[in-house]
Amino acid sequence: MGLRERKKQETVRRIAETALRLFVERGFDAVTIAEVAEAADVAVNTVYNHFRVKEDLVLPPSEASADRLAGIVRARGLGVSAARAVLDQLREEIRQRARTIGLSPGFGRVLPMMLAAPTLSARLRDLGEQMVTELAALLAGETGAAQGDPVPGLVAAQIGWAHSLLYGEIGKRTVAGERPDDIAEAALTLLDAVEGLLSERVLTYATRKDT
Known part of the structure; x- marks a missing residue:
């Protein structure tokens, strides 16, 4: 550089x-x-x-990108499904206390400011919807789904739900003043519960195969 x-x-x-x-x-x-x-x-x-x-x-496009979920799935390895790629990435970010997951130092002061600003709150909501839309398009393309097939969108929505649920849990505990280590432990427990609730079809959908 x-x-x-x-x-x-x-x-x-x-x-x-x-x-x-x-x-x-x-x-x-x-x-x-x-x-x-x-x-x-x-x-x-x-x-x-x-x-x-x-x-x-506050939300730079390089960090708060609509391509976040699709990017994680696009980069997955052989034998890894879309859902497991996202779950594995989220677990790794939690363990690293990554800024992308809201566990960086000082975030407890930043989050309330973000939630109090209508334009920032709206941008966060829109961002979540855009992530699901882009992921659905990627899944449809990778699986060769027919036009009008609802499955890619449904799978993307469930992955997006898990992603949003995790952020909501971390945010709630952050605002409550819990320690980052305690938040991380609770977040990992939540992801385990989410994975247990997802159907086998979702967990194996769009598994990358050797071409």
Whole structure:
């Protein structure tokens, strides 16, 4: 990575961290882009060059992507089904206390701010729906499902349900002030229960075979 790219990444990081601090302190709607720029010691245009809209400062497309579930399934190995790929990935993120799963340090202060902001809450809901839509399209393509076949969408919806359920549980426990280690243990227990409830057809659907 060259010096120019490193400086760019440092600027992006500084803007995002500054914005998040201000949003947590004062509320998302109460802080303007101009105030973020001033606090981060950059021009307003610099903020917009890196973050298309204000919500991207909290939910950057690179991390909060509609392709998240489809991307996990697309990258699965031989002999792994769509559902198990997602369940395995979620378990790994929990064990790593990953930011993507909401177990990173300080998230307990960030989540209430996000839930209190209507545009951020709406974006989270829309993101969940988009993840399911993109996953359904991927499953339909991979399995060669006929047009109008409801199965890819139903399987995607159940995987999306498990994903949303996990985030909801982590969020609830985070807001309640539970320790990350306790939240992680409860999250893993929840995933085990979810897997036990999913049918064998869902758990084996779209298993990747050697072509």
